[in-house]
Amino acid sequence: MGITKMNMAVMEEAIGYFEQQLATLQQLSGNESVLDRGRAYGNLGDCYEALGDYEEAIKHYDQYLSVAQSLNRMQDQAKAYRGLGNAHSVAGQRVLSSQTRGTREGAPVCRMYALTREDEGDGKPAASPRVLEKRLVVAHELGEAFNKAQAYGELGSLHSQLGNYEQAISCLERQLNLAREMKDRALESDAACGLGGVYQQMGEYDRALQYHQLDLQIAEETNNPTCQGRAYGNLGLTYESLGTFERAVVYQEQHLSIAAQMNDLVAKTVSYSSLGRTHHALQNYSQAVMYLQEGLRLAEQLGRREDEAKIRHGLGLSLWASGNLEEAQHQLYRASALFETIRHEAQLSTDYKLSLFDLQTSSYQALQRVLVSLGHHDEALAVAERGRTRAFADLLVERQTGQQGSDPYSPVTIDQILETVNGQRGLVLYYSLAAGYLYSWLLAPGAGILKFHEHYLADSVVEVG
Known part of the structure; x- marks a missing residue:
């Protein structure tokens, strides 16, 4: 009954049956009973994985x-x-994955999602190398080409996330060769997608295009719309990285079309975000705002806070560029707060925290520019100080290893700044660099801001999330 309920996708009921089976098997002895007990654990792992409870799935596996x-x-x-x-x-991925995984029955499936511009994942390895290397050893001992190809693909994906690009390429090329020997077009497509992703991370965009084109070719020949959408998205991102924004738009529109046909909300979120960035780069700000607002709606609906933060950041920049300063201010404030929350709450690697910090810093700098344009010099000063104290707080937390809840940072307010100034005996001059401008505030105890001055230094590109 448990297997039947699994096949019907009624996982909660399936779990009940498998737990009853386990309770019965616990009372029996003999190797067959022990093996059945193990397989019941495996079935429970499958159920919990399908429900998205990956901790329970891992425990049962x-x-x-x-x-x-x-x-x-x-x-x-x-x-x-x-x-x-x-x-x-899956537990280690926050955003998207360029690699695919096999089903329990061994039939390869192809995820819809394209790569993100920041590496796929939340900065921590998707799985431990030990687990995947042992899986590869077992696959070799069994001599099954399909399992070997899958294991090489997963290990290659892991090395890609770790930045071990040579090892990633070696594993993915082995997966590609095995797939071709088996004439398994789906696995060949997965390997091509993975190799394209690695070369994209390495900045070798021409090689990346070759593999993403191969992925698309196979998807079209096998009539696999899911992989077509993935390939279109990855081609769009690669052309975006090359600065060929018109072609990027064409591919992302195709990505969006397939995502809409399949009602894949995550893929739609990604494609809306990508189209927003590319239209911003093309200075089509009204279209950028339209796409980013759609992406924001979906990100909020799906509870994808990191996507929401990045989209709000990009939306703030596009609104700013289109002259809607009040709404730009609102979006940039929200983006900065979300980046702060995500970075503080999540157990992330240092490199990944830095990537989020870069976007948060960009939000702070853009927000300063917008606030100054609105004449809100006091708020701009508070935002400048938040960016400065955030970097210092990160340094303190980095030294307090194992103390996740000990982040000393709290957002600085203008009242706190003025209180500090009031404790001084003389004038205070505060400087801030913000996206090509040097801002300075002259403050006096008891009087607050006496004078504000801005000086243009050079053109500076504010990163779109």
Whole structure:
């Protein structure tokens, strides 16, 4: 009954049946009963993975693996490692993945999502190298080409996330060769997509285009709209990186069209965001605002806070460029606050925190520019000080290892700044660099801001999220 409920996608009921099965098997002895118990753990892992509860899935796959190892059952070990790899991978991804995973039955599936401009994931490895390397060893011992190809693909994806590009390319090329030997077009498409992603991260955009074009060609030949959408999105992002924005728009529109046909809300969010960025780069600000507002609506609906922060940042810049300063101010304030919340709450790698900090700094600088344009010099001063104290607070937290809740940062207000100035004996001169401008405030104890001055230094491009 548990398997039947799984096939009907009624996972909560399936879990109940598998737990009953486990309770019965606990009372039995013998290798067959132990093996059945292990497979029940594996089925529970599948159910929890389908429900998005990856911690529970990993816990049950671990138990399945222990049983399979104790009985020296290589096929079951391979299934357990596959489950662990998949669950770790999805749990470790915040945004999107360029690699695909296989289904439990071994039929390859192709995720809709394209790469993000920042590497796919939240800065922590999708799965531990140990898990994926052991899966690869088991696949070699079993001699099954399909499992070997999948294992190489997942290990390549992990090395890509870790920045080990040579190892990633080596693994993905092996996956590609195995896929061609098996004449498995879906796996070949996955490997091409993965290789395109690695070369894109390395800045080798011509090589990236070759592999993304191969991914698209296979998707069209096999009539796979999901992979077509993925390839269109990745081609759009690569052309965006090359600065060929007109072609990027063409591919992202195709990406959006397929995402809409399939009602894939995550892919629609990504394509709306990408179209917003490219239209901003083309100075089509009204269209950029339109696309980013649609992306923002979906990001909020899906609860994707990081996407929301990045889209609000880009929307603020496009609104600013189109002259809507009041709404730009609102979006940039919201983006900065979201970046702060995400960076403080999430357990992220240092490199990934820095990538978010760069966008947050860009939001602060753009916000200063907008506030100055509105004549809100006091608020601009508070925002400038928030950016400065945030960097110092990060340094303190970095030294307080293992103390996640000890972030000393809280947003600075203009009242706090004036209170500090009031404690001084003389005048205070405050400087801030903001996207090509040097701002200065002259403050006096008891009097507040006496004078504000701005000086243009040079053109500066504010990064669009």
